[in-house]
Amino acid sequence: xxxxxxxxxxxxxxxxxxxxxxxxxxxxxxxxxxxxxxxxxxxxxxxxxxxxxxxxxxxxxxxxxxxxxxxxxxxxxxxxxxxxxxxxxxxxxxxxxxxxxxxxxxxxxxxxxxxxxxxxx
Amino acid sequence: xxxxxxxxxxxxxxxxxxxxxxxxxxxxxxxxxxxxxxxxxxxxxxxxxxxxxxxxxxxxxxxxxxxxxxxxxxxxxxxxxxxxxxxxxxxxxxxxxxxxxxxxxxxxxxxxxxxxxxxxx
Numbered sequence: 001x002x003x004x005x006x007x008x009x010x011x012x013x014x015x016x017x018x019x020x021x022x023x024x025x026x027x028x029x030x031x032x033x034x035x036x037x038x039x040x041x042x043x044x045x046x047x048x049x050x051x052x053x054x055x056x057x058x059x060x061x062x063x064x065x066x067x068x069x070x071x072x073x074x075x076x077x078x079x080x081x082x083x084x085x086x087x088x089x090x091x092x093x094x095x096x097x098x099x100x101x102x103x104x105x106x107x108x109x110x111x112x113x114x115x116x117x118x119x120x121x
Numbered sequence: 122x123x124x125x126x127x128x129x130x131x132x133x134x135x136x137x138x139x140x141x142x143x144x145x146x147x148x149x150x151x152x153x154x155x156x157x158x159x160x161x162x163x164x165x166x167x168x169x170x171x172x173x174x175x176x177x178x179x180x181x182x183x184x185x186x187x188x189x190x191x192x193x194x195x196x197x198x199x200x201x202x203x204x205x206x207x208x209x210x211x212x213x214x215x216x217x218x219x220x221x222x223x224x225x226x227x228x229x230x231x232x233x234x235x236x237x238x239x240x241x242x
């Protein structure tokens with residue numbers, strides 16, 4: 001996609017109504033920039049081959065790891081390396097930016113009722 | 122680097138004193154997340170093989186393109202596709218997040234007095 005478009009995060013997040021359904025807001029170098037609203041507990045999973053960046057825009061994100069919890073507030077990011085089991089948890093609604101390869105499935109190594117593909121927004 | 126560290130953008134930007142000197146704040150999938158403070162006019166350049174993401178954290182960034190100017194305010198990002206000539210301009214100090222392949226040189230196709238390598242912060 002060679003179109004050069006300014007993406008305004010607040011406008012895009014306003015369009016997202018459903019939780020745990022990442023939307024694609026940009027692509028670069030074989031990766032997607034995804035936006036998601038999340039609330040509640042996700043499933044434990046890992047990504048076999050892909051590192052995943054979580055940047056919090058709004059709210060407080062907990063990422064549970066087998067070694068302990070990570071807390072992320074707005075303006076904070078973490079990169080979960082490939083192979084690391086993790087479980088995002090949001091007690092209240094959280095808005096996040098995800099950056100990950102196009103091949104990344106939201107549930108990583110699992111295919112279950114949480115598995116979804118991302119559409120452009 | 123398998124260490125899982127929360128990166129607080131505000132803390133990192135506070136450590137940056139110099140303009141046009143990107144610092145590496147994270148790595149994922151052969152790309153770096155870089156933070157930079159910029160002010161003034163950069164040079165026209167392009168990246169032969171690499172798309173580049175600019176996300177504005179603070180201030181107002183102008184990215185001049187041959188087809189016109191792009192204006193980015195905080196909470197807005199743009200991806201400049203590979204091969205596209207661009208020139209960042211910041212009338213006042215701007216704080217940006219850059220995401221680009223590890224191979225990306227700040228001045229793209231040029232090697233001049235603006236060319237610099239990025240250190241970790």
